[in-house]
Each structure stands twice: as structure tokens, then as C-alpha cells.
Amino acid sequence: MKIDEHITGKIKNARKGFALTGAGISAPSGIPTFRGPNGFWKDKDPFSPKSFRENPQLVWHWHEEMREMMRKAKPNPAHYALTEIQNSFDDFAIITQNIDNLHQEAGSKNVIELHGNIYRNKCNECGKKFGEIRSGEIPKCDECGGLIRPDVVWYGEIIPLYALQKARELVEDCEICLIIGTSGMVQPAASFPLLARENGAYTLEINKEETVITNYLDDSLFGDVSEILPELSKTLL
Ligand code: APR
Numbered sequence: 001m002k003i004d005e006h007i008t009g010k011i012k013n014a015r016k017g018f019a020l021t022g023a024g025i026s027a028p029s030g031i032p033t034f035r036g037p038n039g040f041w042k043d044k045d046p047f048s049p050k051s052f053r054e055n056p057q058l059v060w061h062w063h064e065e066m067r068e069m070m071r072k073a074k075p076n077p078a079h080y081a082l083t084e085i086q087n088s089f090d091d092f093a094i095i096t097q098n099i100d101n102l103h104q105e106a107g108s109k110n111v112i113e114l115h116g117n118i119y120r121n122k123c124n125e126c127g128k129k130f131g132e133i134r135s136g137e138i139p140k141c142d143e144c145g146g147l148i149r150p151d152v153v154w155y156g157e158i159i160p161l162y163a164l165q166k167a168r169e170l171v172e173d174c175e176i177c178l179i180i181g182t183s184g185m186v187q188p189a190a191s192f193p194l195l196a197r198e199n200g201a202y203t204l205e206i207n208k209e210e211t212v213i214t215n216y217l218d219d220s221l222f223g224d225v226s227e228i229l230p231e232l233s234k235t236l237l
Helices: 005-012 049-054 056-072 077-087 161-172 191-198 225-236
Strands: 016-021 091-096 111-113 116-123 148-152 176-180 202-207 219-222
Touching: 005 202, 005 225, 016 077, 016 191, 049 056, 056 116, 056 148, 077 091, 077 176, 077 225, 091 161, 111 161, 161 191, 176 191, 191 202, 202 225
Parallel strands: 016 091, 016 176, 091 111, 176 202, 202 219
Antiparallel strands: 116 148
């Protein structure tokens, strides 16, 4: 697809920006998104501290399944193109809602994980951090004996404060905001591009369809992210 000059012109000379990414950027890697016809939440309630309290083993098992699927997934051309775009800026962060580590595996730096990372774990009682644990049975903390859980943000939990702080700094001072593969349904992430635009940033959405935030943004490119982002990167570099 040819990307309009007026869009590339806005981005070409910018030096500072950020991308907000969602499950859509990893969909071409074979990872289901959360909403939509085959969304991950199609046949299960979203994870929450309540579901973990009620059935910790089941929630651990679901995350093990998710981890297995994500381990097999590889970054797709969209992840690599975003790394190239990031490298063409003086200062460019990636605020991701994804927990699949694919931005890092595609060589992106300065990745702010709003919802954590599926390969990190923590004790549900004392908060001790653990790396990747491969276990069918829910593991126990060697410090306090508490149950270990994935270090991801579930419904009803707060976003890590360092991530919120970083996001706030970016929103207050950036020229460009790319909104990539997110339905814009979850806060506070969905507000970041709108606040950035309030502060003068040019906002460009890349999605296969309109979203609830499309009308609040400057421009949108509709299509497959794994085709659009490489094209955008090519025209910028
Ligand atoms: N190319 C472009 N866009 C795509 C593609 C694709 N190949 N595939 C899917 N999309 C878009 C969909 O149109 C949708 O707008 O990606 C978006 C995915 O939306 P969601 O499934 O809602 O995922 P996301 O926005 O990341 O959800 C945010 O919700 O459940 C929580 O914690 C979870 O981080 C997640 C958060």
C-alpha cells in the first residue's frame, strides 16, 4: 500500500515519539488477540485476582498454555519494522500492552510493559520476583511458601507505577504517537494517544479496522499491520 505523503511528511522530521502497541501487532505471529471473533477472552473470563484466589491451579495452567504458545511465536515483519522506525528517531519508546516479549526479541529497546511479561513470575504473598518457570503444577515461593503467579497485570490490578510514570513523561512531551494493533478498549493505555495529541503530538493509528479511538486521532491506516509497518518504515528511511 502507498502511504500518503502528508502522513510520512509528519513523521519524517520528528525526533521524539512513542508507539502504543496492542495484541494486533502480534496477531501475524499467530498469537490470538483478546477481543474479536477468535479472541482469547472468547470462552473464558479475563484473569483477575479473584479467579486466581478461586482456582490458582487453573489460572496457572491457562498462563502455562499462553506461555507455550508465545514461546513458539516469533516476531513478525511488523515488530522488526517498528524496531527500524524506533532506531530512526533520537528518542522513541514502545509502550506495549502485550506480555509476549516479541518487541524485545525483534531488537526493540526502551520497551515499557504496561501489563507485565508472561516470562516473569512473582510470589502472590511476598512479591518476590522469579524468572521463567516451566511447571504444570503451580510453584511455591522458596522464601515464604506462597503461591507463585505470572508477573502480569490482571483485571482489577494496577499498572506498575514505573510504567505509568514513563508513559506520563512521554505523553507530555513527544512529537509523534503511533497507535498500533489495539482496540483502545482498555484504560489507561487508550488515553495515552489522546493526551499526547492534546499536547501537540501527531497521532497515527494502524489497525485492520476502525476502533473506538479512531475519530480522536489525526490519521489511520487500515490494513494488516505486518504489511503497513514495513511500508511505513521503508518510506521513512
Ligand atoms: N493488523 C492490524 N490490526 C490488527 C491485526 C492485524 N493483523 N489483527 C488484529 N488487529 C487489531 C484488531 O482490529 C483490534 O483492534 O488489533 C486489535 C486487538 O484488540 P484487542 O484484542 O482488544 O487487544 P488489545 O487492544 O491489545 O487489548 C488491550 O486488554 O484484555 C486486555 O490485557 C489485555 O493487553 C490487553 C488489553
